[in-house]
Amino acid sequence: MASSTGKHFVTDPKTLVKDSLVGLTIANPHLAFDEKEKVIYTKDLAALRRKQVTLFCGGGAGHEPSHAGFVGPAMLSAAVSGHVFASPTSSQVLSCLRRVYSEEHGTLVVIKNYTGDVLNFGRAVERFKSERVNQGHPLPKVDMVVVGDDVGVVNPNDDEEGGVGRRGLAGTVLVNKLAGTHAANGASLEQVKGTAQYVISHTFTLGCALNAASVPGQGMPRTLNDSEIEIGMGIHNEPGFKKTALKPASELVPGLIDHIIASMPFKKCTGQSKPRVVVFVNNLGATSNLELGLVTKLSAEATRERGYEPERVLQGTYMTGLAMPGISISLLVLPDDDVKRAELLALLDQPAHCAGWVNQTRVEDAGSTDDAARGPATTFTPASDSVWESVIQAGYDSVVAAEPEVTRLDQLMGDGDCGEVLLSGATAVFEASKSQQLPLNDAAAALARISSLVEDSMGGTSGIIYCLFLDGLAQQLHKLGATDRASTTPKVWGKAMLGALDTLYQYTTARPGHRTLIDALQPFASTLAETGDVAQALTAADEGAKATAQMKPKRGRAVYVGHGDGIPDAGAVGLVAVLSGMAKALQ
Missing domain, CATH: 3.40.50.10440 (Dihydroxyacetone kinase; domain 1)
Structure with missing residues (x-):
């Protein structure tokens, strides 16, 4: 009917x-x-x-x-x-x-x-x-x-x-x-x-x-x-x-x-x-x-x-x-x-003042504001870098492999699209790298460009969280003067990631313990900033993701389901997939 x-x-x-x-x-x-x-x-x-x-x-x-x-x-x-x-x-x-x-x-x-x-x-x-x-x-x-x-x-x-x-x-x-x-x-x-x-x-x-x-009181007279x-x-x-x-x-x-x-x-x-x-x-x-x-x-x-x-x-x-x-x-x-x-x-x-009539608002057209809406032109010079290209490739491959499991987890506790959305973002970044459309010789510029790609391809809450983090990370690297690969040591990356988290925390109340991807991201950044050891940071992130299985959801659609019931957060597991792939390429 x-x-x-x-x-x-x-x-x-x-x-x-x-x-x-x-x-x-x-x-x-x-x-x-x-x-x-x-x-x-x-x-x-x-x-x-x-x-x-x-x-x-x-x-x-x-x-x-x-x-x-x-x-x-x-x-x-x-x-x-x-x-x-x-x-x-x-x-x-x-x-x-x-x-x-x-x-x-x-x-x-x-x-x-x-x-x-x-x-x-x-x-x-x-x-x-x-x-x-x-x-x-x-x-x-x-x-x-x-x-x-x-x-x-x-x-x-x-x-x-x-x-x-x-x-x-x-x-x-x-x-x-x-x-x-x-x-x-x-x-x-x-x-x-x-x-x-x-x-x-x-x-x-x-x-x-x-x-x-x-x-009312009679019901449907007929149906199509x-x-x-x-x-x-x-x-x-x-x-x-x-x-x-x-x-x-x-x-x-x-x-x-x-x-x-x-x-x-x-x-x-x-x-x-x-x-x-x-x-x-x-x-x-x-x-x-x-x-x-x-x-x-x-x-x-x-x-x-x-x-x-x-x-x-x-x-x-x-x-x-x-x-x-x-x-x-x-x-x-x-x-x-x-x-x-x-x-x-x-x-x-002429306006009428009553409950049902919709008055049309008519104002003088004062000219186009399209140029202002577009903002300043974003210019960058694409540049290749074999190390970063391999890191992006490995991160993409890891997401491809993890997507079915991330999707399964999200179907149990959310709306089931987390894996697909994550893969969309990873695919957009990988294709841009493969076609040499990223300024890989400048980490801050590359991250800003990647953030735009993620916004266009991912959507949803997880997409904007990634974007805000990447925007903050680009700003932190620029602030630290870390632009080329020589100046971006693991500890510098960790410090920049902690600063990016501070940026993210301005716009979300999600914190460690709330059963979100923050439970994997925060320990990764903290450990990397303290030790400079990528493998150790990845272990911390993986442990954080696994710990979400016993956490009570406080953010997202999983709030309406209840406790984790032994099921880890799909967003946290997806983030670990991204980090583990990238880390593997850097070893």
Whole structure:
């Protein structure tokens, strides 16, 4: 079963919507909550009604942050919620409209094109008009717009047959943003409605999902196989227009863009032109931000490649289907007229202050900083040295031989990659030496270069520990004036290694006795600095590594396993393999 779960954080499915809305108000102190009618509204609503056109939206719960998450300055004045995937009743909507209505400026109601919403919101508007007239007031200034941006399930005969039309999807959020910001800027009801209608008629959305979403208290309505994806799945788990084999995102996303621009509504809107667009990438609930970033990249690229220049690209979680593992992509076609296009983009760019909208930060490009990021050029002159080449060769051979055992040990106590990572680093250094790409006539320069190779090839925690130690070792040798082989005696190497350990200790709390490679490295350095005897230092390192078998792990993933239980630390054993190979070549 693909990317789905029937598990939920829930106390009582019957009170989940109310409880969630209470949580929203706790986290967003500008909001107030009418618990009986499930209406979220901005606390300054009484003043807001005197200043501007007010707007509200609503529908079933389960699409969070839609719609309550968009209540705030420059967006919605209020939102009304039904049960999960169910329209609020007309009485709920009427209560919201009464609360929100601006006598002076009027009110715009925005809804998605679903039968329950159209009927309940429509009835509430008509009830409000009737009661106002019956109270002796003039006909209230209330308008309602219905968003239908879906191009996944389209009946080409809707216009002739008076069909239900296209479903309302993430494009509704763009309507709320542009119309809400226009209202906040003092536009009239007619102007705000005009902006909303433009966005409705020029926005085209297609979604897809790896699976349906589990509904709290009900579970999974249906499932897809791991190898399937459904194109056009609705935000209430409605079936899409096709199930197909799951493809790489690099094929899937351009295919979604192709479907949008080939759809009848899009072609009817754009004709033969290639207008500029806003690309709006939406998380349907359970797609990771890591994957969503990829979808955004591919969406923008595919749109541009097809001749539609993205003026803005927005990414976020705006209109969900509970925890649906899927995405939707919307294209908002911008006006051809430069002035009108600039006006619409200004409304989009203007910050809105609410829980759900992601404001784009726009700053002036002050020029490239690439040169600074690269830092000063690292120059060195490759030089061969037969002794050091044989030392590197022997260290590499020793790691190759030890890798299976190091891997086995790490599989028992860690994540199993220690041997492979160590071999990657040793291979990179060996190949650089073999191709004479190291300055082996200068020990400090060679170590600095080796550190860079290790960083690029190893990665992980062990990689950075080696890098920090090698960086410190290079600095210590330079400080000691030990550059050529004659000046780098074993005792000098030992002294430099102790200094390098001090550098390493600035950035890690690992110390001898913590069951890490430090348990082999510290005794090797100390013994070498004291005696100058490589063989004796190697024995100390080997004993230190073996002693880790009885130590309690205090660092790394082995902490979660427990005691060593007679298994030595893989990192310490790997380091001894490196040292023993190098020592063998020096004997």
